[in-house]
Amino acid sequence: MQGRVADRVAVVFGAARGIGAAVAARLAEEGAIVWIADGRPEGQATAERIGGRFLSCDVSKEQDVQQVVNAIVAEHGRLEICIQNAGIFPETMLDEISVAEWDQVLAVNLRGSFLAIRAAFAPMKQRNYGRIVLTSSITGPRVVPPGHAHYAASKAGLLGLIRAAALEGAPFGITVNGVEPGNVLTEGMRAERSAAYVEGMARSIPLKRLADPAELAHSYLFLASDEAAYITGTSIVVDGGQTLPEGKV
Numbered sequence: 026m027q028g029r030v031a032d033r034v035a036v037v038f039g040a041a042r043g044i045g046a047a048v049a050a051r052l053a054e055e056g057a058i059v060w061i062a063d064g065r066p067e068g069q070a071t072a073e074r075i076g077g078r079f080l081s082c083d084v085s086k087e088q089d090v091q092q093v094v095n096a097i098v099a100e101h102g103r104l105e106i107c108i109q110n111a112g113i114f115p116e117t118m119l120d121e122i123s124v125a126e127w128d129q130v131l132a133v134n135l136r137g138s139f140l141a142i143r144a145a146f147a148p149m150k151q152r153n154y155g156r157i158v159l160t161s162s163i164t165g166p167r168v169v170p171p172g173h174a175h176y177a178a179s180k181a182g183l184l185g186l187i188r189a190a191a192l193e194g195a196p197f198g199i200t201v202n203g204v205e206p207g208n209v210l211t212e213g214m215r216a217e218r219s220a221a222y223v224e225g226m227a228r229s230i231p232l233k234r235l236a237d238p239a240e241l242a243h244s245y246l247f248l249a250s251d252e253a254a255y256i257t258g259t260s261i262v263v264d265g266g267q268t269l270p271e272g273k274v
């Protein structure tokens with residue numbers, strides 16, 4: 026532990042498991058005071074494991090997100106790091122996507138990120154300091170497999186949101202960035218995708234394997250730290266080279 030985010034107050038939305046849990050653990054290891062906000066009750070156990078606190082929250086709901094930020098600010102008087110990682114990724118071909126499914130994906134992945142930024146901006150502006158990191162994806166901004174129209178739209182939409190928020194946050198010392206993971210072996214990936222999908226992806230990735238969630242966490246830590254003070258409005262691809270091949274190799 027080097028204390029790269031020592032004593033910073035951080036919230037990670039969508040951190041009961043998967044990438045978010047790894048990010049929360051990494052921030053805690055580096056000295057942050059970490060709050061996990063997630064819809065799954067397992068978030069309580071994850072928070073206990075890393076010495077953090079848990080708040081139940083549906084990130085697509087305005088009131089839930091605001092209550093999380095209010096509770097943290099009431100306790101500490103500040104919020105310095107906000108990671109919005111909650112996301113859902115149903116796989117459905119475009120002509121089978123119902124309006125309800127479309128709306129749900131956009132509500133969690135895109136609206137949730139807007140709500141998190143909006144809520145975090147107030148305490149961050151007050152102290153002229155903030156680090157906001159959103160989980161985008163290579164899916165949407167760079168590539169897309171079949172069955173991901175709504176997901177790709179939501180994750181590509183995050184890039185516009187990141188730029189807009191970065192511009193508006195800059196006068197207040199707030200940076201806003203994204204991470205674009207490739208394929209990561211998480212609980213969600215195992216539940217939502219077939220073994221054949223995972224094997225096929227592994228073969229197509231130059232490093233020949235999916236990422237471990239812990240491998241993603243370092244990029245979030247960097248963007249949340251003071252080392253990234255001059256980086257804003259952009260995103261880091263962490264994909265094992267998946268988006269490199271020009272054709273099938």
Ligand SMILES: NC(=O)c1ccc[n+]([C@@H]2O[C@H](COP(=O)([O-])OP(=O)(O)OC[C@H]3O[C@@H](n4cnc5c(N)ncnc54)[C@H](O)[C@@H]3O)[C@@H](O)[C@H]2O)c1
Binds near residue numbers: 041062083214
């Ligand atoms: N796994 C991958 O290969 C991959 C690749 C690119 C991007 N991503 C993105 O990374 C993020 C995390 O994915 P993961 O693979 O760790 O998924 P996961 O399902 O393992 O974990 C996601 C977490 O978010 C929470 N969550 C979902 N909807 C929520 C809501 N409405 N409110 C609050 N919490 C909610 C879940 O309860 C869970 O704890 C997502 O945004 C996903 O789109 C994942």
